[in-house]
Structures are given as C-alpha cells and as structure tokens.
Amino acid sequence: MVVYSFHIFDRHTECIYSKHWLPRPVSSAPSKQGRPQSNSTLGTYDGEDAISTQPSGLTAQDDAKLLFGTVFSLRNMVRKLGGMDDNFVSYSTGQYKLHYYETPTNLKFVMLTDTKTNNLRMVLHQIYVNLYVEFVVKNPLSPVEHPKGEGVANELFEMGVESFISAAF
Amino acid sequence: MNAPQASAVPAAPAALQQPAQRASVGGLRYPTNRKTIYDRNLNRSRTSELSKASFAYLFGEMVSYAQRRVTGIQDLERRLNVQGHPLGLRLLDLLLYREPTRSVQRPTRILPLLQFITTTLWKHLFSRSADALERSKDNEDEYMISDNDPLVNQYISVPKEMNQLNCAAYVAGIIEGICDGTGFAARVTAHSVPTELWPAKTVFLIKFEPEVMEREAFLEKAR
Amino acid sequence: MAGRNLPLEAPLRPRYVGAADVAEWKVMVVFALIVINKAGGLIYHREFHEGLNKLSVNDYLVLAGTFHGVHAITKNLCPLPRTPGQPPTGIEVLESESFRLQCFQTLTGTKFLLFTEPHQPNIDGIIRKVYELYSDYVMKNPFYQIEMPIRCDAFDRHLASYIKPRQ
Numbered sequence: 001m002v003v004y005s006f007h008i009f010d011r012h013t014e015c016i017y018s019k020h021w022l023p024r025p026v027s028s029a030p031s032k033q034g035r036p037q038s039n040s041t042l043g044t045y046d047g048e049d050a051i052s053t054q055p056s057g058l059t060a061q062d063d064a065k066l067l068f069g070t071v072f073s074l075r076n077m078v079r080k081l082g083g084m085d086d087n088f089v090s091y092s093t094g095q096y097k098l099h100y101y102e103t104p105t106n107l108k109f110v111m112l113t114d115t116k117t118n119n120l121r122m123v124l125h126q127i128y129v130n131l132y133v134e135f136v137v138k139n140p141l142s143p144v145e146h147p148k149g150e151g152v153a154n155e156l157f158e159m160g161v162e163s164f165i166s167a168a169f
Numbered sequence: 170m171n172a173p174q175a176s177a178v179p180a181a182p183a184a185l186q187q188p189a190q191r192a193s194v195g196g197l198r199y200p201t202n203r204k205t206i207y208d209r210n211l212n213r214s215r216t217s218e219l220s221k222a223s224f225a226y227l228f229g230e231m232v233s234y235a236q237r238r239v240t241g242i243q244d245l246e247r248r249l250n251v252q253g254h255p256l257g258l259r260l261l262d263l264l265l266y267r268e269p270t271r272s273v274q275r276p277t278r279i280l281p282l283l284q285f286i287t288t289t290l291w292k293h294l295f296s297r298s299a300d301a302l303e304r305s306k307d308n309e310d311e312y313m314i315s316d317n318d319p320l321v322n323q324y325i326s327v328p329k330e331m332n333q334l335n336c337a338a339y340v341a342g343i344i345e346g347i348c349d350g351t352g353f354a355a356r357v358t359a360h361s362v363p364t365e366l367w368p369a370k371t372v373f374l375i376k377f378e379p380e381v382m383e384r385e386a387f388l389e390k391a392r
Numbered sequence: 393m394a395g396r397n398l399p400l401e402a403p404l405r406p407r408y409v410g411a412a413d414v415a416e417w418k419v420m421v422v423f424a425l426i427v428i429n430k431a432g433g434l435i436y437h438r439e440f441h442e443g444l445n446k447l448s449v450n451d452y453l454v455l456a457g458t459f460h461g462v463h464a465i466t467k468n469l470c471p472l473p474r475t476p477g478q479p480p481t482g483i484e485v486l487e488s489e490s491f492r493l494q495c496f497q498t499l500t501g502t503k504f505l506l507f508t509e510p511h512q513p514n515i516d517g518i519i520r521k522v523y524e525l526y527s528d529y530v531m532k533n534p535f536y537q538i539e540m541p542i543r544c545d546a547f548d549r550h551l552a553s554y555i556k557p558r559q
Binding site for chain 2: 528529532533534535536543544545546547549
C-alpha cells in the first residue's frame with residue numbers, strides 16, 4: 001500500500017491542507033502562496049519540474065481545484081442516484097485510487113493511493129478524529145475559516161499526519 | 170553492346186508478369202496456392218461455412234445501400250427482393266447439380282418445388298430446414314413458408330416508424346429466383362409475424378401466377 | 393491519536409467455498425446500464441432492478457455529461473509519472489455505500505456504465521457480455537446511426553434476457 005497524496009477541503013471549497021509523498025508529475029510551478037505544502041520528501045521538486053516534459057501548465061493549486069471539482073461532482077452524482085444518505089466512498093482508475101471521507105461539517109478528506117489499497121474511510125476518519133480535531137480544532141491559535149487559502153499551518157498536525165501515515169502503511 | 174538487347178527483352182517478362190499484376194489490381198483475390206473459388210470443385214460443400222459476423226456486416230451494408238434514394242418501404246423491400254433474385258437463379262443450378270445424379274430432377278409440380286425450397290435451399294443457406302410450410306386457406310394460389318428466426322434478421326432491429334419492413338425480403342427474392350428458374354412465376358413477399366416466443370418470426374408468402382395454377386390443375390388431372 | 397487501534401483490515405479468516413457461495417455468485421443485481429458516446433452524450437439508459445433513485449431522462453443526460461467530464465479529469469489527476477505507451481485511464485470503478493459503478497471504455501471511446509450492488513461479483517464478465525451484445529445487436533444493425541441514441545428492440549430483448557432471469 002502506497003500513499004501518494006492527501007488533501008483537506010473546507011466547506012468553502014478551499015484546499016486547506018495538502019501533502020504529497022510523490023513529486024507532482026503534472027505541475028510547472030510550485031505553490032506561490034504560503035500554503036503548508038509539505039516538502040519533506042520533495043527534495044528534487046523544483047528540479048524535476050524544470051525538466052518535466054508534461055505539456056500541462058497546471059500548478060499545485062490547479063490540481064487541488066481539479067481534485068475538488070472531481071470529488072464534488074462525484075459526491076453529487078452519488079447523492080442523486082443513491083439518495084441523500086448515500087456517501088461517495090472511493091473511485092479507482094488503472095493507475096491510482098482516490099478515497100473520500102466527508103465529515104458532518106462538510107470538511108472533505110481526500111487521499112490518493114495505489115490501486116491495491118483497501119477502503120481507507122476508517123483511516124481518514126481517524127485522521128479527522130485524532131489529528132484534525134485534536135490539533136487544529138482544539139488549537140486556539142488555528143484559524144476557524146481559511147479565507148485566501150490560509151490553510152492549516154500547524155506543526156503538531158503536520159507531524160501527526162506524517163507519523164500516522166508511516167505507521168499505518 | 171547491351172543497349173539493343175535491353176530494349177528488346179522487356180516484352181517477354183511483361184507478358185509473364187501480367188497475371189500477377191492482375192491479381193493485385195483486379196477484384197478477385199488470389200490465395201497463395203493460386204486457387205480461387207472458381208477452381209474449387211462445385212460439389213464441395215462441407216467446408217463452405219462462412220462467418221456469421223461478416224455476413225451480418227455485409228448484409229447490413231446491403232440494406233443501407235438499398236435504403237438510399239428509396240421512395241418508401243415498399244420500394245426498399247422491392248430493392249432487397251431484386252438483390253436476392255439473381256442469387257436464387259444461380260443457386261437453383263448449383264443445388265440441382267449437387268443433387269445425387271440418379272434422382273436429380275427439376276421440380277415440375279408445386280409441392281416438390283416448395284419442398285426443395287424448404288429443405289435443400291434452406292439447408293444450404295441456413296444449415297437447417299424451414300420451420301413450417303402451409304397452404305393458404307383463403308387463396309388456392311398462396312403458400313406460406315415460415316422461419317422462426319431468419320438468419321438475415323438476427324441482428325436487425327427495425328425502427329418503429331418502419332415497422333412494415335422486413336429485411337428478409339432479400340430471402341423472398343432468393344425464393345422468387347428459384348421459382349422463376351423452375352418455371353413457376355410467382356410473387357414472394359416477407360411478412361413479420363412476431364410471437365411471444367419468436368419475436369423475429371417471418372412468413373414468406375408465395376403467390377403463384379394464374380398460368381402456373383392452370384398448368385398445375387392440368388397436370389393434376391393428367392395423372 | 394494515542395492508544396487507538398485501527399481496524400485497517402478484517403482479520404484473516406479461512407474461507408471455505410460452499411454451495412451457498414456458489415448460489416450467491418449467480419445472483420446478479422444490476423441496477424442500471426448507461427451507454428455514453430464519444431462526445432459525452434447519453435445514447436442508452438435502462439434500469440433493471442429497483443435500488444437507485446428514479447431519475448428523469450434529463451437527469452440522466454446531465455449525469456452522462458458530468459461523468460464524461462470527470463472521467464477526463466481523473467486521467468489528469470494521476471499522481472504517478474506517466475509511463476510512455478500506457479496512457480492513464482479514467483475512472484474504472486466508483487464505490488458508494490449503496491452501489492458500485494463500473495465503467496468500461498471501449499477502444500473507440502464509447503463508455504459503458506454499469507450500476508450494481510456494492511459486492512456484486514464478476515462485473516467484468518457482465519460488462520464484457522453487454523459489450524458483446526452491443527457489438528452484435530447495435531453495431532450490426534443497418535438502421536442504427538452511429539453515435540445516435542440506441543433504439544434497437546433486439547438489443548433490449550437480449551439485454552433483458554441476459555440480466556433479468558439471473559435474479
């Protein structure tokens with residue numbers, strides 16, 4: 001089981017946290033804003049992008065927006081077909097699998113993994129309960145809303161996610 | 170020294186090469202053993218089965234072709250009928266040729282003709298006999314051959330606005346060709362008679378011309 | 393996150409194949425089938441079993457268009473570096489709590505969407521059979537216009553007799 005990336009979207013469609021465990025193959029410029037883009041394992045990030053042969057001029061933000069659009073459309077489609085109490089769980093393509101978990105407060109947790117990974121709803125739920133609530137919600141210094149993509153810049157949460165993922169996989 | 174020879178020589182190779190050139194240009198394909206279907210024994214029928222899918226595509230194109238510039242469904246059925254007619258004429262010769270030499274005989278009465286159609290012709294075309302052969306109760310000169318699932322219609326769904334159409338008109342044309350070739354002038358049409366069990370059931374209605382019935386009555390008396 | 397065990401995977405238990413399992417495999421609950429053409433237009437939709445919400449034709453058209461778009465985007469979201477000669481595929485399987493959506497895209501770009509129960513076995517087999525029926529009764533029909541809505545009785549009939557009696 002391999003985790004490729006992890007994203008959190010707030011109820012205003014803003015990407016408030018994203019972390020990549022792989023260099024992004026389809027970007028041409030790294031994030032300009034002060035979003036907590038974790039670069040711990042991305043030592044060759046810029047260099048790789050400079051020689052990237054991908055024609056796409058997408059930035060990390062564009063990727064996040066595409067990702068949000070995708071899960072949002074699919075979630076609505078699932079609700080339409082399966083009823084309001086149905087939930088979109090995951091989809092997979094030939095290359096990767098996307099796991100989705102939505103909290104009652106409309107926070108969306110999205111994780112991209114390899115295709116052999118089983119359902120990760122519980123893992124995403126644990127991240128929400130044990131990490132997000134503990135280190136972000138309960139942190140008085142953390143912003144409640146994230147206008148202009150301020151994001152979750154929180155060391156404890158960051159470290160928690162890192163150790164949780166490496167422990168779980 | 171070589172120059173005059175070079176100009177004289179090419180005549181012969183060109184003549185030799187001609188068949189090969191024709192093979193690549195002409196319509197007939199020459200297999201590697203250079204034996205075309207015309208070189209095969211006419212009696213060989215065991216290995217002559219064809220791919221159903223390729224027939225389906227071919228027949229589909231034939232229907233599409235017939236559909237161009239038609240004035241209506243009747244016209245379309247007539248065109249399909251006309252496409253089948255020459256095939257019936259040729260098949261008559263081939264099938265009679267293939268009958269055992271001792272018993273070979275051109276059908277001269279209506280019943281043997283119809284039996285020839287429902288068994289020999291049907292088996293040759295569709296590898297099975299027709300499902301029923303009846304005589305019309307209302308009209309003396311009308312006979313009906315029914316096929317529960319005609320091969321030609323297997324993949325065809327006729328749109329609702331054309332529900333009068335039955336593409337087995339092509340097979341009706343073949344039957345008409347056989348009847349014509351044997352000297353039984355007739356008009357053959359195909360009609361859909363869907364049932365619960367056989368949604369594609371088709372009845373071929375054969376209506377013989379008055380002179381055929383006249384001759385039939387005369388032959389009956391002469392017996 | 394102290395002290396909580398994660399139920400990542402169910403504990404491994406030996407699984408014996410019995411008659412009940414075999415019977416279970418034969419159960420085929422297909423909720424609906426959708427066919428989308430190259431351009432993202434809905435050309436066929438049919439419901440087989442109850443289980444999904446009833447949608448209007450318009451909703452189905454929107455759904456087909458949405459899925460077509462999302463399918464294209466999911467190709468681009470691939471986080472892995474592209475391997476030459478093996479283009480990324482779009483969504484193949486989508487799972488929700490109440491149904492599973494399998495998408496099969498033919499080499500010519502037509503998409504077949506099959507909605508089934510979440511744990512329906514052998515969906516690949518079913519979808520291939522549907523493709524086979526489509527190639528036979530739609531593509532070989534001289535009255536079918538390519539890329540247009542499918543109205544073929546024979547296709548309807550054979551689809552129903554393949555999917556329905558296996559309830």
